[in-house]
Amino acid sequence: MAKVLMKGNEAFGEGAIRAGCRFYFGYPITPQSELAHFLAKRMPEVGGTFLQAESELASINMVFGAAGAGARAMTSSSGPGISLMQEGISFIACAELPCVIVNIMRGGPGLGNIAPVQSDYFQATRGGGHGDYRLIVLAPSSVQEIIDLIREAFDLAEKYLNPVLMLGDGLLGQMMEPMELNEEKNFFIPPRPWAASGRMGGPKRIINTLYIVPEEAEKHNLKLNQKYKKIEANEQRWENYQTEGAQLVLVAFGTAARICMGVVDYCRDQGLPVGLIRPITLWPFPVKAFDSILSLDTVHYFLSVEMSTGQMIEDVRLAVNGRRPVFFYGRYGGMLPVLTDVVKEVKKLLLEEEP
């Protein structure tokens, strides 16, 4: 297929349409607005609905309604907007409805800024809202991967009846890259016996999140937890980049991973044994990547490189589980890690005295 040039934010939109999504509800916020602009044009072309909501509270609840009625629906936002959505996301997770939420992260806390960061990692991977729940979290690192992963996001949401969050940042959203468009999905709504779409002669369906009797609430939590365990077992995704023979393994996702690939290439040119694990699913965190790399015995250290003060490193430490030291390098507030600075860190670990 011929390559086309597209912005990351637009790729989320086109990818969603090609994944059969026909309902978008959202509220403007930088740096994700191009996604909304794109779908405002594109949805009517395919007979879909683009609706600008009055707030993120409304947009996530519109998604709740459309998804509960059986539609493929999505929303997108950034930092403050995603924070406002948390109650709704918790409801969607509890009611076990499929949907996709895109967070093009921006600097925080507070109003912060619109520069690229990765500081919503905790919010994304720890549930985010109230209660015991998980989101499947996908972190693309290129425009091509955006369009491929958003299709997978809708499929995973449907497979597990769980909201899927896609994490990007302003850089990925604004970046233009050539990519191959995947085929348009033959759009059909699979039978959804759980959808409250009007009885039409069938049994009554309730989309509910209230479990007033603790025994029943415990049962529901257990059911959710069993699902999460299954997702953890089956859906870990990551990319190993030059990990063979690596003594130092960088761990980075999204934009930071793109920078780290450059770091790895540079180091390898200089004969430094450096590799990269790039988590693609942030939840479930790709623990298996660490188990398999540690079984090789060549790795001495891990270095978590993030555009935050250190969030994913907690998962890296849990995955490594004390078997090797884990170090951190980060830039924050919208500042990007610079290749030469990361290389300096790498050299410190590999060439200087045992740290």
Added chain:
Amino acid sequence: MFKKVFARTKALEDVPFHFCPGCTHGIIHRLIAEAIEELNIFEQTIGVCPVGCAVFAYNYFACDIFQAAHGRAPAVATGIKRALPDRVVFTYQGDGDLAAIGMGEIIHAAARGEKISVFFINNSVYGMTGGQMAPTTLPGQITATTPYGRDREINGNPIKVCEMLSVIEGTAYVARVSVHNPASIIKAKKAIKKAFQVQLRGLGFALVEILSTCPTNWGLSPAEALNWLAENLIAYYPLGDFKIPKEEAKNV
């Protein structure tokens, strides 16, 4: 043979309500269910029930139903109606739900002219959480959070939802009714039916405010509560149509 003169509507499940004795939430549930049955829309109706004393509406209404977050029912209903335009979608919301935390959602659903029917239950308090002040609490009214009576200086003024929504383009039908005696109940049923008919005819957003009792939190007996509603709530919140569909207005 005896002639059957009253039967439970099939749009309600055959289970007892959990409402307090004398609470008129139950009457309103029945009126909505009867309207659904009489209009023959049961199979395509989808309800959205609130957080509040009517949170268990999904146990009572026999149609497909969503339980929404506090105040967000109009947004949920928007999502449903946009996904399934040929279905009949209604929300059932208390005064705390609709006029406090959910004020943004209701105004914008109205402004968009969402083709949904909203049933707004004004009992002048937060029933479920223990009788705190609602946006509709009357000046001077004693509640759990206005123990000295609602003071306009401190607590502000009550919100008259029908008056406010009727000036919004996009609303097709806005009416306030009550259920404190048989005559008012008959009128309330008519208004509820009309709210569904407006949706069926695709005319726009319809809202019926229903004045309702909360004997438990008002500290009154069921009979006293009905009287208090008639004397105080109706005095502040006049009954009647605030907006009727344009085509009907021409004929008046």
